[in-house]
Amino acid sequence: MTLKGKLNRFKSHMSHNEQSDKKAIDPEVNLPNQGRWEKEGVTPYFLDGEFCLIRKVKYPLSFKHGQYRLSDYLEAVRIWNESDLKHPLSTKGYKAEQLFFFDTETTGLGGGVGNSIFILGQASLIENEIVLTQHILPHPGAEIPLYYSFLNQVDYRTLVTYNGKSFDWPQVKTRHTLIRDHVPKLPEFGHFDLYHAAKRMWKHRLERMKLSVVEKEVLGVERIDDVPGFLAPMIYFDYVERKDPEGMIKILKHNEIDILSLITLYAHLSFQILEVDRNQTIQEKYEVGRWLTSLGEISSAQNIYMGIVNDDSHASVSSQIQLGYIFKKQKDFNQSLDYFIKAATKPVFSDLQIEACVEAAKILEHQNKDFRAAINYCDIAIDLIHQGFEHKKITISEIQKRKDRNHKKIHFLDKRKIHE
Incomplete structure (x- = not known):
């Protein structure tokens, strides 16, 4: 049977409810250090003998990230809906549940087919919680289950990224092109790129516009024992070779902070534009x-x-x-x-x-x-x-x-x- 035929055969039992999330790993797939992964909330998602890994973390809206609570994001959306101001970051007509905060980790900073995404991170509001999900590529060649699991969970109208228009989403499109016959289509969506907004607002005071700089100097986020993003490719290749998940778990934490910062940065930018930030200079x-x-x-x-x-x-x-x-x-x-x-x-x-x-x-x-x-x-x-x-x-x-x-x-x- 062809790979496409096998995919079609498995579509019927690949829904993303709790039952499918708790599926046992395919008997043909051996996941080293599975117990260590499970401690971090990581479970396998398999597709006809191949698999990716999925990690889910849930945050209450009261959780504080830097100077902001996650509930401030909901407040920002509410104020936008009451405002008549026409602005690229306006969520007028949107619900907070419809925004999709997205960040990736890749094997390099360049474009093209030689650069692979090994973490697809996303977060959105689900039933009064922020649910953060990370889709992990356990080894090169497992991109079909990776993108299948990711695209089956995509249910949004607006993507929120940091420099995602120039990097993250073009990378997704490039990799998707290689396997598009075996995975769902990429959806149409709007796009809020917070990098350009942050540059407009704070280039007068920040020498660099990296998200880690913005979150520290503007949002008050202090990273503790964080792995620098530039080490991510080396850590990933080390994991592929040795199967020790410790380094990858640190990269997942790094990506997790990135995504939480996207949520609070959107709230902060909104409060600045809508003039509700009392500390605005x-x-x-x-x-x-x-x-x-x-x-x-x-x-x-x-x-x-x-x-x-x-x-x-x-x-x-x-x-x-x-x-x-x-x-x-x-x-x-x-x-x-x-x-x-x-x-x-x-x-x-x-x-x-x-x-x-x-x-x-x-x-x-x-x-x-x-x-x-x-x-x-x-x-x-x-x-x-x-x-x-x-x-x-x-x-x-x-x-x-x-x-x-x-x-x-x-x-x-x-x-x-x-x-x-």
């Missing part, structure tokens, strides 16, 4: 405002900027400039000029001061026809650049050209007055 508020601006949520962004402009921080001055742009687009040039001039008077942030001076000069020239005032702000900007300050998008030649044009306009007006 001014810089974080500004980053939320800038994100909303890029999404076209101008009214919400404007409210955030207005709430933090009365301060001498870099974020506050940046907010003044952002408000200048918003009012300028709304053709409220008086308000726009007012905010640009306020920012232009903050010499401690000279890069922002250069930008504010140039924008003030534009309005003074084109709207107010106050060419001398425009020249004055051009001079301030040029002087700052001569002092060694710079702005990435503004050059001294550009400012000088604007200044010269205003001089010509003044000269033209003076000549006209003489003739009159």
Whole structure:
């Protein structure tokens, strides 16, 4: 009988209820150190003489991970459903049970068929508990039961990962392609990638955006005796060779923490965006405002900027400039000029001061026809650049050209007055 035929024969008795989870291992499969695995809640899932391993861990919603409890995730979903804010992380219209937190462990960091996934980790809300399930590849060549068990349990609308759009899910798709005739199809789904959200929010304070860094510096998660992720491939290959599960159990714990951090990171990001985090810094508020601006949520962004402009921080001055742009687009040039001039008077942030001076000069020239005032702000900007300050998008030649044009306009007006 072909492998595909054997798979079809076994489909009828491969449901994922408790009875199937408690199946005895196939007599043909020898699982070394089975007792040690069972202590960690690991059981075999077999398919016609081949098998993978499955580990399940259940957490009460009261469980605290870093600064957050798992119940905060439910609160985040509830608040999103009450909000009209349109945002890529919004779960409006979703139930907490429909999100699927996902992370993998692989034999390498590169893409392509040469890289295998040996742990598929997932967690979701089931009957008021967070149920975390890990599908484990006991040895290369057991990918059919691995993906069969994983895809049979997938019941979600939205995937939540950390850099999963670029790495985890493309890896799943690559490996799935090799065995797609023998396992269920990959489902269609939405995708929340928290890496991009974390980068937007905290790149100003974190040099690296690895999840382990974010969870420590932002979420307050302290890993104890954790195995570094880069050692995972070596530990896996050692397990394949020696069958000693100790190292693999540590990798499973590492993956478990990763997934718990995804849950609390989603809650924290949601509280930041929805402005319910009482400990949110001014810089974080500004980053939320800038994100909303890029999404076209101008009214919400404007409210955030207005709430933090009365301060001498870099974020506050940046907010003044952002408000200048918003009012300028709304053709409220008086308000726009007012905010640009306020920012232009903050010499401690000279890069922002250069930008504010140039924008003030534009309005003074084109709207107010106050060419001398425009020249004055051009001079301030040029002087700052001569002092060694710079702005990435503004050059001294550009400012000088604007200044010269205003001089010509003044000269033209003076000549006209003489003739009159």
